[in-house]
Amino acid sequence: MAVCKLTKDILRSVVCDYSLKQIVDLYFANYEDVTSTTLGEQGNTVKTIAMKGDAKFYHVEPNKDSASFEDTLQMGDAGSKYRATTLTFSYGGKYDGDTVDGLNAFSLGRFVAAAKLSDGTWVLFGRLTPLEASAASFTSAAEATGFNGQQITLTNNTKEPPLPLEETAINTITGTV
Numbered sequence: 001m002a003v004c005k006l007t008k009d010i011l012r013s014v015v016c017d018y019s020l021k022q023i024v025d026l027y028f029a030n031y032e033d034v035t036s037t038t039l040g041e042q043g044n045t046v047k048t049i050a051m052k053g054d055a056k057f058y059h060v061e062p063n064k065d066s067a068s069f070e071d072t073l074q075m076g077d078a079g080s081k082y083r084a085t086t087l088t089f090s091y092g093g094k095y096d097g098d099t100v101d102g103l104n105a106f107s108l109g110r111f112v113a114a115a116k117l118s119d120g121t122w123v124l125f126g127r128l129t130p131l132e133a134s135a136a137s138f139t140s141a142a143e144a145t146g147f148n149g150q151q152i153t154l155t156n157n158t159k160e161p162p163l164p165l166e167e168t169a170i171n172t173i174t175g176t177v
Contacts, residue, residue: 023067025116026089027057027173031130034112037169045164046124049172057114057173062089063149069115069125071161085156086134087113087125092149095138099150106152107136113154114165114173122165122173129158 033055040047067089074084093099110130115123125131131154140148165173 021117021119021121022065023062023069023089023115024118026060026062026067026087027114027116028060029055029057029112029173031110031112031126034127037124037127039163040166045166046127046169047166049124049169051172056175060089060091062091063147066090066151067115069123069162074157082157082159083161085125085131085158085162086153087115087131087155088151088153090147090149090151092147094148095140099138103136103138103150106150106154107133109133111154114170122170123162124165124169125154125162126156126158127163128160129156131156 029051033052034049035052036050037046038048039045067087069085069087071083071085074082076082110126110132112124112126113131115125117123133152134155135151135153137151138149139151140146
């Protein structure tokens with residue numbers, strides 16, 4: 001159950017700081033391969049992730065400064081509320097058979113995603129409702145300094161924001177269990 005009251009002061013003296021929390025690494029699991037998760041003591045972090053048999057999270061290294069996420073409260077008719085999460089990223093590469101397979105997988109699959117941020121923290125997306133593509137494309141630029149690779153946007157509508165990960169869950173994701 002979500003805490004629907006403020007539980008502490010939020011003061012500029014505490015949060016007035018440089019805060020560049022870029023996504024530096026992404027990991028994806030097929031939604032049906034994640035069998036369960038447990039929450040931490042306060043219910044606002046993911047403590048453990050359980051996977052089917054030999055299923056795993058797959059590592060995708062995004063292009064520098066290309067990955068971002070947004071979690072936005074949405075209000076529907078008659079006052080209903082839900083969260084809309086968007087995860088956007090790109091990664092480079094030549095156009096070959098592996099590129100086609102990756103583009104099809106991201107275009108048609110359903111995912112749980114984990115993002116490692118530049119400050120060393122991690123965030124999990126798609127725990128309750130899978131992320132699915134709202135856009136997936138391959139771009140090939142003619143100029144020498146242009147971008148060649150895939151650009152992906154995954155979204156979901158859910159009842160919880162992306163949650164921070166605890167060490168045990170991170171170890172499952174990175175395969176260091």
